[in-house]
Amino acid sequence: xxGTTLDSTAAAPVAVVHIIRGEVDEGPHVGHGRPGAAFxxxxxxxxxxxxxxxxxxxxxxxxxxxxxxxxxxxxxxLKADPDGLLAEALERMTAVSPLPAEVxxxxxxxxxxxxxxxxxYAQIDHELGGADVLDGWREVRLPEGRIAATxxxxxxxxxxxxxxxxxxxxxxxxxxxxxKGVNLLKLPSNDLxxxxxxxxxxxxxxxxxxxxxxxxxxxxxxxxEAVESVLFRPQFFDKLVAWGGEATIRGALRYVGPGFExxxxxxxxxxxxxxxxxxxTPESLAEAAEAGxxxxxxxxxxxxxxxRFQFVEGSPADADRYAALLCERLGVxxxxxxxxxxxxxxxxxxxxxxxxxxxxxxxxxxxxxxxxLVIRSPEPVDFHPDGKIVNVVPVPALTDAVAHAGVATQTVxxxxxxxxxxLRDALACAGVQRVVSLGGAGGMPPGLSHDGFxxxxxxMRWVNDE
Amino acid sequence: xxxARAQIRSLVLSGDTFDQPAVExxxxxxxxxxxxxxxxxERIPLLHTRAEETGVREVTALDDLxxxxxxxxxxxxxxLSLITAGRWDRLLRWYxxxxxxxxxxVDVDGVRDIDEWTDRITAAGHRPYITSGTSGKVSFLNCAxxxxxxxxxxxxxxxxxxxPLPPKPTRRGYLLAPASGPMRSIDGFRWHAxxxxxxxxxxxxxxxxxxxxxxxxxxxLRRRIAEGTATPQEISSHETASEAREAEMDxxxxxxxxxxxxxxxxxxxxxGMNNQQFALIQALRARGVPDGGLHPDTLVLSxxxxxxRALPEDYQQQFAAFxxxxxxxxxxxxxxxxxxxxxxxKGHYHVPPWVIPLVLDQQGETLLNPExxxxxxxxxxxxxxxxxxxxxxxxxxxxxxDFSPCACGRPGPAVLPDIQRYGDLGGDxxxxxxxxxxxxxxxxxxx
Numbered sequence: 001x002x003g004t005t006l007d008s009t010a011a012a013p014v015a016v017v018h019i020i021r022g023e024v025d026e027g028p029h030v031g032h033g034r035p036g037a038a039f040x041x042x043x044x045x046x047x048x049x050x051x052x053x054x055x056x057x058x059x060x061x062x063x064x065x066x067x068x069x070x071x072x073x074x075x076x077x078l079k080a081d082p083d084g085l086l087a088e089a090l091e092r093m094t095a096v097s098p099l100p101a102e103v104x105x106x107x108x109x110x111x112x113x114x115x116x117x118x119x120x121y122a123q124i125d126h127e128l129g130g131a132d133v134l135d136g137w138r139e140v141r142l143p144e145g146r147i148a149a150t151x152x153x154x155x156x157x158x159x160x161x162x163x164x165x166x167x168x169x170x171x172x173x174x175x176x177x178x179x180k181g182v183n184l185l186k187l188p189s190n191d192l193x194x195x196x197x198x199x200x201x202x203x204x205x206x207x208x209x210x211x212x213x214x215x216x217x218x219x220x221x222x223x224x225e226a227v228e229s230v231l232f233r234p235q236f237f238d239k240l241v242a243w244g245g246e247a248t249i250r251g252a253l254r255y256v257g258p259g260f261e262x263x264x265x266x267x268x269x270x271x272x273x274x275x276x277x278x279x280x281t282p283e284s285l286a287e288a289a290e291a292g293x294x295x296x297x298x299x300x301x302x303x304x305x306x307x308r309f310q311f312v313e314g315s316p317a318d319a320d321r322y323a324a325l326l327c328e329r330l331g332v333x334x335x336x337x338x339x340x341x342x343x344x345x346x347x348x349x350x351x352x353x354x355x356x357x358x359x360x361x362x363x364x365x366x367x368x369x370x371x372x373l374v375i376r377s378p379e380p381v382d383f384h385p386d387g388k389i390v391n392v393v394p395v396p397a398l399t400d401a402v403a404h405a406g407v408a409t410q411t412v413x414x415x416x417x418x419x420x421x422x423l424r425d426a427l428a429c430a431g432v433q434r435v436v437s438l439g440g441a442g443g444m445p446p447g448l449s450h451d452g453f454x455x456x457x458x459x460m461r462w463v464n465d466e
Numbered sequence: 467x468x469x470a471r472a473q474i475r476s477l478v479l480s481g482d483t484f485d486q487p488a489v490e491x492x493x494x495x496x497x498x499x500x501x502x503x504x505x506x507x508e509r510i511p512l513l514h515t516r517a518e519e520t521g522v523r524e525v526t527a528l529d530d531l532x533x534x535x536x537x538x539x540x541x542x543x544x545x546l547s548l549i550t551a552g553r554w555d556r557l558l559r560w561y562x563x564x565x566x567x568x569x570x571x572v573d574v575d576g577v578r579d580i581d582e583w584t585d586r587i588t589a590a591g592h593r594p595y596i597t598s599g600t601s602g603k604v605s606f607l608n609c610a611x612x613x614x615x616x617x618x619x620x621x622x623x624x625x626x627x628x629x630p631l632p633p634k635p636t637r638r639g640y641l642l643a644p645a646s647g648p649m650r651s652i653d654g655f656r657w658h659a660x661x662x663x664x665x666x667x668x669x670x671x672x673x674x675x676x677x678x679x680x681x682x683x684x685x686x687l688r689r690r691i692a693e694g695t696a697t698p699q700e701i702s703s704h705e706t707a708s709e710a711r712e713a714e715m716d717x718x719x720x721x722x723x724x725x726x727x728x729x730x731x732x733x734x735x736x737x738g739m740n741n742q743q744f745a746l747i748q749a750l751r752a753r754g755v756p757d758g759g760l761h762p763d764t765l766v767l768s769x770x771x772x773x774x775r776a777l778p779e780d781y782q783q784q785f786a787a788f789x790x791x792x793x794x795x796x797x798x799x800x801x802x803x804x805x806x807x808x809x810x811x812k813g814h815y816h817v818p819p820w821v822i823p824l825v826l827d828q829q830g831e832t833l834l835n836p837e838x839x840x841x842x843x844x845x846x847x848x849x850x851x852x853x854x855x856x857x858x859x860x861x862x863x864x865x866x867x868d869f870s871p872c873a874c875g876r877p878g879p880a881v882l883p884d885i886q887r888y889g890d891l892g893g894d895x896x897x898x899x900x901x902x903x904x905x906x907x908x909x910x911x912x913x
Contacts, residue, residue, distance in 0.1 A: 346830065346860075347539045353515045354543040357563040361556065368519070382546050382603070406694045430694070 013038040014092055016187070016219055017196045020048050021058075022203050022212035032189075032219065037096065039192065041219045044227060049184055049216055050236040051156065057182040058210035060154045064131040067177055068120050070211055074202040075115025083204055086111070089197035097163070097190055099300060100338045107166045107299075107336060111198065114170040114446070122447030123178060127456040128152055134180065137465060152460035154180035155238045158231065160222070160252065162243035162265075163191030164302040165336075167443075172241070173198050177211050179459050184237070185217040188245075192219060223251045234259025238461060244268075244304065263458050265451050268304040268410030269384075270295070272438055273398045274322060275419045276313040288415045289322060291439030293329030293372075295413045296390045297337035298442035305411045305434075305441045308385040310392050311401035316376065319394035320363060323374045327365035330372025330388050336442060341370040341388035351383050380404060398423060407431035410451065413438035470497035474820045475851050478619050484627070484808070484816045488877040495822045498850035500525045503534065506856045511563040512540060513856045531824060532833050535846050535858040538597075538802065540564055541605035546689060549682065554583050565608030565855045567592050580678045584648045592854055595650045596678060597801045602685030604678065607650075607801055610854035617650075618657055620805040620818075625658070626765070626793050627808045628874075633661045637765060638729050639668030640722050642738025642746060647676025650801045651769060655737040662765055663735045669725060671718045671742070716745070723749040730755060733763035739770035740785075744777050747788045758790035766794045798881050802859045803849045807881050812873045814880035820851035823879050825867050828888065830860045838870045844888065845881070864888050 016032075016039050018025035029040035051057050059067065081087055090108050094101045113119070124131050132138050137149035157176060162168050169191065176183035185195050195217045203212045220227040222245070232240060232255035240260065242252050244267040256262045272295055278288035295307040310326070312319040333339040344352070355362040355375060366373035375381060376392045385391050395401045398419060405412060405427055412427050414420045415438035424435045433452040434444075444450060474494060477483045503525045506513050513534065517523070520533035544560040547553075554574040562569050572590045577583045584606075587594050593614055594606040609617075625631045639659040643652050659668040687704050690696035723746065726734065738746065743766075751757075766789050778784070785794075798815040799806030807815035817823045825834045825843040834843045845865040849857030866882040 347537045350512070350537055350540045351543040353512055353519075354540065354560065354563055355545075356515065357511050358545075358556065358560060377545070379545075379547050403693070406692070408692075 013040050014095065014192075015039070016041040016192045017200070018042045018219070019196050019199045019203075019215060019217045020045075021051075021216055022199070022208070022214070024200065025218075032221065037189075039096075041192075044218060044220060046227070046230055049218060049231060051182040051214075053156075053235065057154055057156070057180070058213040059177075059180045062180060062210045064124065064134045064178070064180075067180065067211055068117060068124075070202070070206055070209060071115045071120055071174060071177055072117050073205045074198070075112040077201045077205050078112040078115065078198065081201075083201075085197045085200050085204070089193035092193045093166070093191065096192060098342060099164075099302060100340070102333070103300060103336060103338050104166065108194075110335075111166060111170045111194075114167065114174050119446040120174065120178065122445075123175075123456050126447035127454040128460070134178075134460075140464075146466075149465040151463050151465075152179075152457075153463045154182075155459055155461050156236065157181055157183050157239050157241055157459060158237045159183060159185045159241040160243060160245070160248050161185060161188060161191075161195065162245065163188035164244075165299050166191065166194040168243060169194040169198060173202070173215070175455055175459060176215065178456060180211075180214075181238075181459070182214045183216070184231070185215070186222070187217060187219040188222070189219075222248055228252075228255065232260060239263050239459065241265075241459065263455070265455075267408075268433075268451070269408050270305050270307050270411040270413075270441060271401075271405060271409060272296075272307040272310040272413040272415070272441075273401050273419070273423065274310060274312045274415045274438065275398055276318075277416050277419075278312075278322065279314060279318055284416075285321065285325060288438065289325035290329050291413070291415060291437075292322075292326050292390070293332065294334060294439045295411075295441040296326075297330060297334060297341070297372075297388055300337050300341040301386060301388050303442070305444070307411075307413055307441060308390065309380050309404065310390055311395045311398065311404065312392055313396070313398050313401075314394055316360075316378075316394050319376050319392050323363070323376045323390075323392040324365055326390060326392065327372055327374040330366070330374070330390065337388075339371060341372070343370045344368040344373060344387060344389065348383060348386070348389070351381070352389075355381070399426065402426045402430055405430040405432050410434055411436060411441045413441050469501050470494050471501050471820075471850050474498050475616060477819050478616070478623055478805075481623075483624060483819065484810075484876055486819055486877065488871075491819050491877075495819070495850065496525070496528070498820075499528075499531060499822060499848055502848065502850045502852075502857065503531075506566070509566045509568075510856050512536070528822065528824060528835060529833050531822070531848055531858055532826065532831070532846075534856075535824070535830075535848075535860045536564075536856060537830075537860050538605060538862070541597075541607050541855075542603045544606075546603065546685065549580055550686060550689075552578075557583060558587075561587070561594070561606060561608070564606075565592070565594075566610060566853065567608060580682060581675075584678055588648065593653075594648055595653075595801055596648050596681065598681050602682065602688055604681055604685070608854040609852075612853045613804065613851070614653070616804060616851055617654070621654065621657055622661055624805065624808065625662070626795060628810055631662065631765060631793060635660075635662060635664050636763070637663045637667075637733045637735040639663030639735040640726060640737070641668060642671045642719070642722070642736075642742035644676040645670050645673050648678065649676060651739060652676060655767065658737060658765070658767060659735060668735070669722055671715065671722070671738075715742075719745055719749055722746065723753055726750060727753050727755055730760050733761045733765075735765045735767075737767035740768050740781065741770070741776060743768045743785065744781055747784060751788070757787045760789065760792050762791050762793075764789075764792040766792055768794075769797070769799075798885060800861065802861070803847060803857070804851050810872060810874040810876065810880070813883055814868065814872050814874065815883070816872065816876065816878075816880045817847075817867075820849060822848045822850065823867055823881070824848065825865070826860065828864075835867075836869055840866055840868045840870075840882065842866045845885075862887050862889055 025042040027042040030043045031040050033039045093104050133152045137151045140148045140150050159172050161172050199215050240252050241263045242249050243265045272292050274288050278285050298306045312322050349368050356364045363376045372388045374390050381391050409432045411434040412432050413436050417437045420435050507517050522530050548557040554577040558574050572586050584594050591611045593609045596604045598604045622633050641655045643655050796809035797806035805818050807817050824846040825841050826846050830844050834841045845863040846860040864886045867879050869879045871877050872880050
């Protein structure tokens with residue numbers, strides 16, 4: 001911006017920490033970002049961001065039990081935060097994240113949950129069939145009496161993680177550690193701090209541990225060819241693990257080729273289906289609206305699991321009753337959402353103002369202050385509801401709503417539970433990956449598939465001895 | 467229209483449109499802004515809603531205008547389903563919320579498609595100018611009859627300002643555009659031809675009118691792809707049809723090329739959007755017409771930016787080189803404002819007096835206009851001349867505006883030549899796992 005308009009908050013830019021093979025990078029910093037969102041980070045030394053293929057990674061032969069112990073200890077340390085690493089990261093996060101401080105605070109307070117022993121073994125057991133195949137060669141009996149052996153061999157991974165929920169960083173570190181592989185994590189500009197806080201906590205629990213040395217985390221501008229065209233090669237990494245961000249995934253595709261594959265957690269959107277049973281009693285309607293609001297407000301609707309369109313089985317008048325209650329419940333603070341979300345963006349405001357004037361076909365509840373807004377319309381609106389905005393659409397039958405689910409739909413919350421069994425095949429056929437009880441969209445249980453596949457299984461390199 | 471707005475409008479005929487003393491014009495503009503707000507608030511429901519919501523009761527300073535500005539999405543905020551389902555009455559109702567058209571003004575009985583719908587509005591004395599974006603959803607910007615005559619006045623008196631071209635029909639004309647259609651550029655080219663070209667001597671790219679439904683077909687197909695209802699054959703046919711249209715256009719251009727080459731010693735009028743102009747220049751060069759090889763009294767009109775980065779970075783330099791020595795209109799503008807900001811001898815784009823420039827921060831929330839000097843920010847404005855719609859709008863352009871007197875000797879404000887779209891400046895790399903459906907629709911379709 002020009003000199004006449006610089007804001008007075010031009011304090012010293014925030015310094016972002018890089019981790020190189022488990023250690024804090026003490027090198028000289030360079031500037032990044034834009035005015036008002038400037039930060040510095042250590043200049044990249046590309047050679048130090050790769051682990052040469054001529055030798056195995058530090059943790060390739062570390063027993064799984066030892067890795068699990070380390071992760072559990074890391075979880076305990078995250079909970080206690082003895083060195084204040086998480087507190088420091090949280091303070092810096094609030095400046096760059098669109099999420100309010102209270103939501104970040106509560107998300108940080110439960111980061112340790114991803115590191116609980118049962119959760120770790122659920123992934124190992126359900127996705128890989130047990131730790132034996134991580135720790136050695138599993139015997140496989142084939143037709144005609146043949147015997148072979150297979151091993152889930154540690155991979156070399158570069159992760160491009162999403163920054164819209166801190167849990168993504170925790171999940172990525174946990175998965176990376178369980179693979180025993182080497183992991184370079186690219187920090188997104190909307191979360192420059194969580195990953196490094198977790199890795200530094202792990203390093204403080206077990207300095208110099210092979211798993212600690214298997215992790216690097218650094219910032220470069222997403223899509224920066226000077227960095228990506230050099231690093232994204234099969235000589236250095238086996239797989240690119242990319243979260244969301246259409247530009248990221250399209251950019252990454254240029255580098256995907258023989259020996260370098262893409263594991264993509266695609267950008268997704270989510271919806272809800274509310275059956276006519278909700279209207280049986282005032283209590284059941286309140287229950288459905290509360291569950292629908294919980295799903296819509298997860299991380300103030302910044303997450304892919306957050307519901308944006310809710311299809312109500314009934315008349316427009318029924319939908320209105322639900323919508324009015326839903327709007328009330330959107331303004332309630334929950335574990336991962338605040339009573340006040342972001343103010344509705346001006347472009348959306350205009351679209352909604354126009355719809356207001358198209359009553360009775362369209363009705364709007366709530367205002368633009370970020371406490372929640374609901375639009376009831378004859379069919380889904382053309383825009384992307386975002387920031388605690390839900391579009392409620394009446395349908396004659398829930399099966400009619402299936403047409404509105406597609407390849408971009410990740411999670412579908414259903415009310416009541418009993419309706420799921422009848423709908424799940426049709427939803428799966430449409431492209432949906434998760435059918436949940438309404439109210440249960442937030443937080444994916446470890447050990448189940450994610451975006452339609454088993455991540456841990458996809459991350460490993462499956463090698464045979466035949 | 468009367469009062470300050472009429473007074474400002476009349477400056478177009480004054481011969482010194484851009485020479486008004488800064489202090490007086492600012493006072494007059496503020497008065498005109500008050501009048502425009504008072505008049506439009508009563509007639510445009512969306513503005514009324516906005517005024518109620520933001521608590522702005524009257525305009526006492528330019529700051530009051532900022533919360534009242536619309537974004538370009540207002541003019542395409544209709545539900546697409548109204549068109550797919552043929553709910554023309556509802557679409558009209560939508561239109562009345564963003565314009566001064568009243569529901570009773572327009573008869574939509576028996577309308578069969580979006581082209582007929584726009585024709586009916588035109589028949590009622592208004593004109594819905596359309597602009598199309600990359601999404602394919604078109605915006606409808608209403609002009610009243612008065613706005614159209616004002617546009618005509620502007621072109622008659624200010625074409626080629628600061629050395630305006632006498633309005634004499636002395637040229638052989640070429641319009642690289644459809645014969646008609648509700649687009650400001652098409653009307654503008656046609657009117658220029660009426661004023662500056664010899665009657666009956668104007669060639670068109672095609673004798674067909676522009677069809678809004680064809681412009682919208684991409685948006686409708688996009689939607690069907692996103693919904694998963696489009697078939698491979700449908701997508702393929704659309705691609706083929708787009709390619710066929712391009713081929714037709716190329717053929718039409720080559721016909722025009724031959725004619726221009728044959729008549730290049732005469733004064734010509736060559737009008738077209740940038741992409742057509744670029745294709746024409748390439749073809750003329752291939753035909754052996756040298757740069758600077760046209761008659762000096764030739765008038766060249768171009769515009770439309772570089773949507774989707776389809777043209778090379780230096781396309782403007784190429785235009786300047788090829789059209790060296792002819793009369794060119796150089797301006798910065800958009801369909802959303804009447805006339806344009808016109809380039810002076812120094813190449814600075816002077817904001818016409820009926821347009822109040824409002825330079826905002828990137829978020830579009832804070833007014834940055836200084837008393838003097840250059841300020842950088844998002845270009846927004848209030849066009850006080852508009853009758854048919856509210857003229858307050860926030861654009862997507864990052865501009866530098868100089869509020870001091872210009873080096874050409876005239877008072878400011880003027881937009882400096884370095885203009886970029888915020889969208890092209892690149893966002894940051896904030897990554898989120900939440901998506902819009904758009905991520906799942908690939909490669910639209912000659913957008």
